[in-house]
Amino acid sequence: MDAEVQTKLAELQTMIEMSGTINMEIYYWWCTALMVIIHAGFLAYEMGASRVKNALASGVKNILAFAFIIPTFFFFGWWIYLAFPYGLIPSADGDGGLPWATAMGPNLADNASGVFWAAFTLFAATTASIYSGAVIERIRLSGFCILAIVLGSFAWILGAAWGWHPDGWLHTEFGYHDVGAAGVVHMVAGFFALGVVINLGPRLGRFTADGKVLEIAGHSVPMTLIGLMLIIVGFFGFLGGCIIYVTGDQWVNIYNQPATLSAFAFNTLMGFAGGIIGCFLMTRDPFWMMSGALAGIISAASGLDVYHPALAFLIGFVGGLIIPKVQDLLLKLRIDDAVGAFAVHGVAGLWSVIACGIFASGYPSPGGPESSLLGQLVGAAVMAGLGFIPGYVVSLILKMVGLLRIPSGPEIAGLDVVEIPIRPYPESGPPQTAHTAPAE
Numbered sequence: 009m010d011a012e013v014q015t016k017l018a019e020l021q022t023m024i025e026m027s028g029t030i031n032m033e034i035y036y037w038w039c040t041a042l043m044v045i046i047h048a049g050f051l052a053y054e055m056g057a058s059r060v061k062n063a064l065a066s067g068v069k070n071i072l073a074f075a076f077i078i079p080t081f082f083f084f085g086w087w088i089y090l091a092f093p094y095g096l097i098p099s100a101d102g103d104g105g106l107p108w109a110t111a112m113g114p115n116l117a118d119n120a121s122g123v124f125w126a127a128f129t130l131f132a133a134t135t136a137s138i139y140s141g142a143v144i145e146r147i148r149l150s151g152f153c154i155l156a157i158v159l160g161s162f163a164w165i166l167g168a169a170w171g172w173h174p175d176g177w178l179h180t181e182f183g184y185h186d187v188g189a190a191g192v193v194h195m196v197a198g199f200f201a202l203g204v205v206i207n208l209g210p211r212l213g214r215f216t217a218d219g220k221v222l223e224i225a226g227h228s229v230p231m232t233l234i235g236l237m238l239i240i241v242g243f244f245g246f247l248g249g250c251i252i253y254v255t256g257d258q259w260v261n262i263y264n265q266p267a268t269l270s271a272f273a274f275n276t277l278m279g280f281a282g283g284i285i286g287c288f289l290m291t292r293d294p295f296w297m298m299s300g301a302l303a304g305i306i307s308a309a310s311g312l313d314v315y316h317p318a319l320a321f322l323i324g325f326v327g328g329l330i331i332p333k334v335q336d337l338l339l340k341l342r343i344d345d346a347v348g349a350f351a352v353h354g355v356a357g358l359w360s361v362i363a364c365g366i367f368a369s370g371y372p373s374p375g376g377p378e379s380s381l382l383g384q385l386v387g388a389a390v391m392a393g394l395g396f397i398p399g400y401v402v403s404l405i406l407k408m409v410g411l412l413r414i415p416s417g418p419e420i421a422g423l424d425v426v427e428i429p430i431r432p433y434p435e436s437g438p439p440q441t442a443h444t445a446p447a448e
Contacts, residue, residue, distance in 0.1 A: 025255070039248040042241070045239075053232050056228040059226065060432060061424050065145075068427070069149055072149070074133050074136070078133070135193055136156040142205050146209075158398055163196055174375050178386065179375060185310060190357040195353070203397070203401075203403060244276070250312075251272065275311075279305045279307055282307075282322065283300040283301050285328060299347075307356050307363065365384030
């Protein structure tokens with residue numbers, strides 16, 4: 009073979025490799041863009057679930073949570089993921105995630121770090137949005153932002169290091185399998201929300217003195233339903249970001265096991281449909297039907313890569329049956345989770361992790377033991393603790409120093425009236441803020 013042919017072959021090989029690298033970058037770029045739609049969905053969902061007097065305040069806290077998560081995840085969240093897969097002692101692997109590392113900025117020799125960091129940052133922001141719905145209409149903005157940072161840039165990513173990393177100890181020692189992050193994202197966020205709302209307390213007027221539950225309706229059910237559907241759209245980006253693009257070879261899941269987007273497509277849609285039907289049979293309520301769609305996807309998420317589609321439908325269906333009953337139980341306990349975040353994310357995530365132990369037990373792994381029900385139960389316990397304990401403890405501290413809940417006067421008047429200088433709808437009247445004198 010002459011030198012000219014060898015040169016051309018080398019050039020062709022370089023072009024092929026660079027094409028694969030660029031395709032990988034593009035793939036995660038658009039997965040991240042789709043995940044931003046999740047936050048547009050949460051924005052609409054929570055504003056619609058709020059009364060008019062609180063609509064904009066609910067939206068503002070969502071926007072601020074997103075804004076605070078991005079820099080805090082850059083400065084220490086990504087380092088936690090890389091440094092703590094083996095337990096609570098940081099490893100040198102985290103050095104690449106320090107904000108001054110060469111990987112953490114423009115680098116022509118590194119086409120991967122930025123897009124992976126971006127995808128994980130959107131996962132982090134999703135956890136904050138999950139908790140934010142539970143606390144609408146009565147939390148202080150300062151306390152809310154502190155809790156969002158604790159959840160999005162510390163608690164969930166520590167769980168991801170342990171259970172959503174190829175070297176995470178839950179996977180290497182127990183075979184923990186959670187491909188679609190039902191445990192590491194949804195369980196952690198849902199149980200965190202539960203810990204917070206216990207200390208936050210119910211909205212004024214939610215319960216009577218004798219324990220009767222009073223309905224507090226949001227001002228726009230259509231807005232809430234549209235928001236939930238946008239979350240579903242965004243979850244195709246979320247779940248797409250749960251698979252590892254391998255140039256020139258079979259893609260793998262986060263644990264380096266073979267996986268395909270085809271399996272994800274089958275099982276995401278089947279879980280989606282099962283969740284809607286399950287909630288429809290339980291409630292006939294459009295809000296819970298769309299919440300059931302999300303719960304159905306979450307319920308199937310841990311085993312998206314291995315389930316038969318009919319099984320994913322059944323698991324999603326069971327998730328849809330469960331979540332309204334969980335919300336009813338919380339209300340009996342006088343716990344006011346305004347949008348059912350614990351039921352939809354925490355309990356559906358728990359069911360997902362356990363279901364994977366029941367139906368995918370024995371699935372082999374190159375980096376650890378086979379999956380098992382015991383391993384999934386251990387993982388579920390860890391994720392519940394990683395969510396509930398920080399949520400409860402930090403919110404209790406905030407409560408003790410007066411940074412958790414707004415006073416009753418502003419709550420009755422509405423957060424928009426107190427905190428927001430504009431009105432959500434012309435019909436709602438001018439905001440009575442400190443800058444606006446009441447008409448005489």
